[in-house]
Amino acid sequence: MKTSKFKLTCFCLTFFILTSISLCAQTSTNVKSEISIVNTINDTDLIWHQAPDFFPNCSFTILNGDISKPNLDFFFKIEPNTSVISHTHNSPERMVLITGELEVTYEGEATRLLKAGSYAYGPAGKPHKAKCLDSGPCVLFIALVAPFDANPTE
Numbered sequence: 001m002k003t004s005k006f007k008l009t010c011f012c013l014t015f016f017i018l019t020s021i022s023l024c025a026q027t028s029t030n031v032k033s034e035i036s037i038v039n040t041i042n043d044t045d046l047i048w049h050q051a052p053d054f055f056p057n058c059s060f061t062i063l064n065g066d067i068s069k070p071n072l073d074f075f076f077k078i079e080p081n082t083s084v085i086s087h088t089h090n091s092p093e094r095m096v097l098i099t100g101e102l103e104v105t106y107e108g109e110a111t112r113l114l115k116a117g118s119y120a121y122g123p124a125g126k127p128h129k130a131k132c133l134d135s136g137p138c139v140l141f142i143a144l145v146a147p148f149d150a151n152p153t154e
Helices: 002-033
Strands: 058-064 072-078 082-088 093-099 101-106 112-115 119-122 128-132 138-144
Antiparallel strands (some): 058 072, 072 138, 082 128, 093 119, 093 138, 101 112, 101 128
């Protein structure tokens, strides 16, 4: 009886250890196979796309992810003296202004002036609008957790 319990205990322990090692190896392989990404707004291999028609004089380029899936990173460019109409997103936005000066107004809040290097957080579903001032194009780095969408509110 003691021998059977000992064998069962050894078998279970061995199975647990081998399973753990296998899972760790798979996780390690997945992490090692993903490559890092480094981009600047001036990289010539970036493909800039026109934004939807309700964002005239605006363009974007995908840095990481898929526009139809969660966890998307992209640059969004607004030409000087261009206004972006009030709109919402289903995802919170995390933004860093790379170049330019941008006025941003969230519904019920005072207008804020973002300068290069400024961080801004926009809650999901909260209407907001923006205006790029005349100091050059405004380029934002934007990270979304939900798939991209933009819904005009005007």
